[in-house]
Amino acid sequence: MSITLTSLELFLLLHLLLCLDFSSSLTIPLGSTLHASNRNHSWYSLSSAFSLSFIPAAIPGSYLFAVVFSNTVPIWSAGIVDSGGSFRLLRSGSLRLVNGSGATVWDSGSENQGVASASLEDSGNFVLLNRRNSTVWSSFAHPSDVIVPTQSFTVGMSLRSGSYSFHLSKNGNLNLKWNNSVVYWNLGLNSLIDGSNSISNLSSPSFVLKPNGVASILDSNLPNGGAISVYSSDYGEGNDVFRFLKLDDDGNLRIYSVSKGSEIQTQGWVAVVDQCQVFGFCGRFGICRYDDSGPKCECPSENFVPVDVNGMRKGCRRKVELEDCHGNEAMLDLEHTRFLTYQPEVSAQRFTLGIEACRVNCLVGSFCVASVPMADGSGVCFLKPPGFVCGYKNPSLTSTSSLKVCKPVLPYSLKKSDERWPIRVWIIAVVVIATLLCLVAVEVALWWCCCGNRSKFGALSTHHTLLEYASSAPMRFSYKELQRCTKGFKEKLGAGGFGAVYKGMLANRTVIAVKRLEGIEQGEKQFRTEVATIGSTHHLNLVRLVGFCSQGRHRLLVYEFMKNGSLxxxxxxxxxxxxxxxxxxxxxxxxxxxxxxxxxxxxxxxxxxxxxxxxxxxxxxxxxxxxxxxxxxxxxxxxxxxxxxxxxxxxxxxxxxxxxxxxxxxxxxxxxxxxxxxxxxxxxxxxxxxxxxxxxxxxxxxxxxxxxxxxxxxxxxxxxxxxxxxxxxxxxxxxxxxxxxxxxxxxxxxxxxxxxxxxxGIVEMSKPLAPNAIPDVSVT
Missing domain, CATH: 1.10.510.10 (Transferase(Phosphotransferase) domain 1)
Structure with a gap:
């Protein structure tokens, strides 16, 4: 059966072809342009599952140009422009995103490489083709912040989002980096703790996310061609589910799932489970902590102010810079806090130090702005160099990090947003004061009852002293008590770099040694905290701390008396x-x-x-x-x-x-x-x-x-x-x-x-080396 077209029919067919819009075209010719002001005009894939479109960006009046899945999920983007911006396929073969002013925001760099047309494939890959339909440039080879199924992520490629990037190394490791230097997450074939390589003969590793939600590292030299790295929590579920891996602007890598026709994105896997462990999440000097709503960012203390009160993730800045301290620096102690110490950012600053030695070395050195003891018994301490410092706070952390600031050291005060119930605060204050007054009255009454007879009071004091001494916890003495115990610091046992030592006797006839510390300027709370640490250190071959005195300017320590003196x-x-x-x-x-x-x-x-x-x-x-x-x-x-x-x-x-x-x-x-x-x-x-x-x-x-x-x-x-x-x-x-x-x-x-x-005699050492010019120096 033959078909003949009349002149009118042929004319209508040619007119229809000429009037076709490229919005439904499979091949995009050179010279084509999309405008941000005309968001109804897009370039689609054959199945229309993907489109090249301008979509609204977070900043009002700006638009993101992207390859979009189901009109909602951007999987590749070229950049953001204003409402006058446009995306052009130039006749020279280059793709270019320009602002309303004509300034270039992004360019593919494919000029004069024989590009004949462009096409958006059903996989979501946007390609430039030559006359033989060979690929000259593709969005899969130049990813932005997303990897989709069938997209091969190879060595040399990277996902980027702000200061963060995602890479695949030659040895088969996946890693997340801050500022392209600090590696804060690492996973893969050779990510053993000791750094040894389990597989060393990789040829050209690649990372692929499969449609079923499995992300695998592939290489021809691997058993069965690949090694599974991660699974999405909805692995294998649903045939109409689109999954993609994205590097979010918070520095975390996640696998998301979205049902076709839906705009709801469900997280199926996350690289860094604790968001506060992402380096730089709260910006410079920012401290990350959790509340009921999730991770929150705050400044370390009142020595710092937010860079942007409306965007705490931008970090904090010092009220007074260190160079303006004029030698008046101090260490701000942050309890239950640890500054993030990832490699190689601190590889040259790792030492085996005690907590205080770590603080001291940081305070006196211009190379250090923060000390980070691990507090795990290893004695390992990191000294953070000047530059980017960030940390996280958790009540379960036993470590106390210290940050160099200009004096005075100011604590973290109550935020104005928390002062919402002033009436209740006054009520609580009145109740507390009334309670304290009642307790004082009761204590005075008891004192009169007990002290009516001097000898009766002395017996009671002796009883309590004996009980406290037996408890092994450091007791607190008044200065007058120790003055009386030592008969006015009469019998001096010796003197050292920290002060003189005097012999004394407690009310229970226990002989003690009282050390009067010199040069102590710490506040009472800080002094008592340090004493509690020393007092909790018990060993058969350590002198036991019996108690202490922290009253006014007086700082004294009370030790058990050693009958035979010093060695x-x-x-x-x-x-x-x-x-x-x-x-x-x-x-x-x-x-x-x-x-x-x-x-x-x-x-x-x-x-x-x-x-x-x-x-x-x-x-x-x-x-x-x-x-x-x-x-x-x-x-x-x-x-x-x-x-x-x-x-x-x-x-x-x-x-x-x-x-x-x-x-x-x-x-x-x-x-x-x-x-x-x-x-x-x-x-x-x-x-x-x-x-x-x-x-x-x-x-x-x-x-x-x-x-x-x-x-x-x-x-x-x-x-x-x-x-x-x-x-x-x-x-x-x-x-x-x-x-x-x-x-x-x-x-x-x-x-x-x-x-x-x-x-x-358990181990035998080899012959020691010569000590090598042991220094001879006199010190005070």
Whole structure:
């Protein structure tokens, strides 16, 4: 059957073809244009599931040009323009998005590459084709912030959203980055914790999201061609569900599902479960926390103000910049807070420090604006360099991060938005005041009842003191009580870098040692917090803190009394005339090592002593060693008066080289000091002494030369020659351990755990290196 067209019919058919709009065309010719002002004009795919359209953007009066699924979900975008903007397929073959002013917002860079036409495929891929229908450029090869099914995401591509980006590395790892540098999420074939590669022969890995909601890493060298990474929660459900993976502007990567014909997007998977763990989510200096509505951003304290009160995610700024402090800096402590420390942003700032040593190193160093102790018993601390600092707050966090600010340090105050019920506040205030007045009245009445008889009051006081002492918690004393206990601080036991110590007696006849701390300027609450930390540190070889006084300008600590005083009175026989047998010396050395090990590795927070010396190793009535003054470095103001190199807090002959080199003070600094003490316990001589016997060399240098010759006996205290209890194998181990401890480089020193094992003979160390010019410096 043949069909013939009349002239009229042929004319009408040609007219219809000429009047066809490109809005329903499969092939988009060169010279075509879409205008933001005419949103009804779009370019569609064959099935009309996808379109190239202008859709309203978040900013009123602006429009996003995008490949859109079901007229609602943008899966690729070129940028945002004003109402006068347009998207053009130029005759030169380039795609260009321009503003109403004619300024170019985006260009495909495909000019003069033989482009003949464009097409939007049913997969959502927007392509430029040459005359042989080969692809010159495609939106799948240049993704914006979304990956859709059948789209292959390969090495070198990236999704971007603001400061955030998503990448696939050559080793098969997926990662999220902030500012294209800080990696805050990592997942894939080689994302093991220890950094080792489980698969090393990948050829060209790619990441693909399948229509059923499974996201896989593919490579020809992988078993079965691929390895599944993640599943959407609605995996395999529904044939009419469109799934896509998107990098949102909050820095999180998610898989969404949307039913065809619907505008509701359902989250099926998220990369970073805790949004507050996304680096930079709350901007610079921003702190992220959760409330009933989700993650919220706030400033660290009243030392900061929001950059934009209507957009807290933009972060905060200092009221006074550090360069304007003029040396008046302080550390702002943020409880239950941790600043985010992802690699490689802090790779060069990771140290093994105690909490206070970490704060101190940050405060005095221009390279640091915040300290972040992990508070996991490892002693690891991060020093955050100047630049971008952000963190998160959670009541379950045990760590306290510190941020450098200009004094005065201001707490985080109540926001005006929270002051909504002033009448209720006044009612609560009146009730509280009335209650306090009633309690005061009751207390005064009880005092009159108990104090009518002086002796009766004394007995009651003694009873309560005994109960508090037995509870093992630090007691609080008044200054007058301690003045009375010590008879006006009459009997002085000694003095050290932190203050003088006096002998006293409690009401229950318990003998105590009272240390009057010097240079303490902390507020009472902060002082009591630090004392509580020291008081909760218990070990057989640590001096027990009985109580404290924080009254006005007075700061005192009350310790258990050590009958035999400090170790130096015994090991330097020429100074005291008293002598310790070898059996006692070895026991004291081992006990002190175990105490320092406990401070470094077994406390909830690593404590760096900073002043290990014989004067701080005390002996009880049975000559058991007990380390004293631990944790006191926390109480001393962290300013240049105590931490610059002209006034180092330490003692001649025991300071580690890093003190003098102005390097971070770590637990390894204590190891060095202990090594010096250990050598003195063996030799009974000060390490920095010089004599004719040592060829006018420092004793520690001369002792190493003798040890190298295998002559440990020459190092042994002459007073012990002939002592039958001397075990020369123990002598050798102690001398060997001491020289490993006093190595110049911190990386060569053993941990205190290893030192204890050496002393106990559990492990054997190789021959130690020469200590290498141990510094000799006098300090105040």
């Amino acid at each position: 130096d009175k015994f090991i330097f026989a020429a100074e005291s005339g008293r002598l310790l047998s070898w059996e006692y010396r070895f026991s004291i050395a081992l006990g002190a090592a175990k105490a320092i090990l406990y401070l470094h590795e077994e406390c909830s927070n690593c404590i760096v002593h900073c002043d290990i010396k014989p004067e701080n190793i005390l002996l009880d009535e049975n000559f058991n060693a007990k380390v004293s003054d631990f944790g006191l470095a926390k109480l001393i103001p962290n300013d240049d008066r105590y931490w610059n190199m002209s006034c180092v807090r330490g003692t001649r002959g025991y300071l580690a080289p890093e003190w003098l080199a102005n390097l971070p003070i770590t637990s390894n600094s204590d190891v060095y000091s202990y090594g010096m003490v250990l050598l003195e316990i063996v030799s009974g001589r000060r390490n920095f002494e010089v004599s004719e016997e040592t060829n006018h060399k420092k004793f520690s240098d001369w002792a190493y030369e003798e040890f190298e010759k295998g002559n440990s006996e020459a190092i042994l205290d002459k007073c012990l020659h002939g002592d039958e209890t001397v075990d020369m194998e123990q002598v050798r181990r102690m001398v060997q351990a001491s020289f490993w401890c006093i190595q110049k480089h911190t990386s060569h020193r053993p941990s205190m755990g290893k030192v204890v094992q050496i002393l106990e």
